[in-house]
Amino acid sequence: MPLTSIELTPRIGSEIKLGKADLLTGQYAPNIRALLVERGAIVLRGAHLSDQELRDVARTLGDLRLGAVKRGADGATLHEGEEGVLKVSLDEKVNPDYARFLFGNHLWHMDGTYEETPPFASLFMPYRLSREGGDTMFASNYAAYDDLPDDEKHRLENLTVVHTMEAALFPAKRNCSLEEFAVWQSYPNRSHPLVWHHKSGRKSLVLSTSAAYVEGMHAAESHDLLQRLMVHATQDKYTYRHKWQPGDLAIWDNTGVMHRAMPFEENSVREFHRCTLNGEEAITGADQPVAEPV
Numbered sequence: 001m002p003l004t005s006i007e008l009t010p011r012i013g014s015e016i017k018l019g020k021a022d023l024l025t026g027q028y029a030p031n032i033r034a035l036l037v038e039r040g041a042i043v044l045r046g047a048h049l050s051d052q053e054l055r056d057v058a059r060t061l062g063d064l065r066l067g068a069v070k071r072g073a074d075g076a077t078l079h080e081g082e083e084g085v086l087k088v089s090l091d092e093k094v095n096p097d098y099a100r101f102l103f104g105n106h107l108w109h110m111d112g113t114y115e116e117t118p119p120f121a122s123l124f125m126p127y128r129l130s131r132e133g134g135d136t137m138f139a140s141n142y143a144a145y146d147d148l149p150d151d152e153k154h155r156l157e158n159l160t161v162v163h164t165m166e167a168a169l170f171p172a173k174r175n176c177s178l179e180e181f182a183v184w185q186s187y188p189n190r191s192h193p194l195v196w197h198h199k200s201g202r203k204s205l206v207l208s209t210s211a212a213y214v215e216g217m218h219a220a221e222s223h224d225l226l227q228r229l230m231v232h233a234t235q236d237k238y239t240y241r242h243k244w245q246p247g248d249l250a251i252w253d254n255t256g257v258m259h260r261a262m263p264f265e266e267n268s269v270r271e272f273h274r275c276t277l278n279g280e281e282a283i284t285g286a287d288q289p290v291a292e293p294v
């Protein structure tokens with residue numbers, strides 16, 4: 001049986017129609033992976049997966065990232081990343097290790113830009129929804145690249161961008177303390193080509209709020225370029241906005257898609273559970289430096 005899907009927008013996002021039992025067998029995994037790379041984001045309504053089922057589905061699609069196993073004082077409390085399920089919450093009681101970084105989720109970003117090989121994909125499901133707001137948005141860095149004029153594509157090929165934690169977080173918390181800023185700065189930076197030449201043959205922009213500056217470019221020019229590309233890449237025509245319902249499952253291709261959480265009420269109980277699939281290819285630019293067009 002072919003996988004049934006409908007396009008949610010012309011350039012990004014498809015909804016698949018699949019029963020939970022069929023999803024769990026893994027028989028559709030190759031189709032789902034192919035659709036994921038083609039469409040950037042996939043949603044399935046009414047999946048109602050448990051944590052274990054989320055892990056099981058993730059394992060049909062790739063190499064599940066296992067977080068550090070930690071136990072609370074009672075010996076049984078599950079913390080972030082245990083057995084591959086990350087609890088995404090701004091409540092430090094829910095996620096003691098990572099909640100203090102997750103406010104950055106409100107800005108457009110790719111996950112793992114500090115790694116040589118960022119995660120391939122994430123699976124995301126609501127555990128507790130916010131009272132209001134809290135949609136998740138996805139933006140296609142493939143489509144944004146494809147639509148650039150040829151001379152600009154050519155110019156971007158030679159550029160390398162430095163990604164930093166403080167670039168990712170400071171715009172989301174400009175009233176941070178000096179101590180907080182110092183913690184962000186203590187994380188290693190990572191340089192990546194601005195244009196990713198995927199093994200699939202596709203290309204995408206490696207764009208994220210973590211993009212601090214273009215190596216070797218004047219600071220003002222670098223700032224303007226990265227800002228302009230971010231505005232370009234997040235136009236409505238490249239984005240899909242998902243309004244969550246209980247039981248939903250969303251999967252996105254983190255290598256070619258940015259995501260963000262839209263605002264929700266303060267002190268919200270909002271909690272999502274996420275499985276991450278390890279990356280399968282490092283970010284690779286053009287094989288050779290690309291000559292300027294004559």
Ligand SMILES: [Fe+2]
Binds near residue numbers: 105109111259
């Ligand atoms: Fe994220």
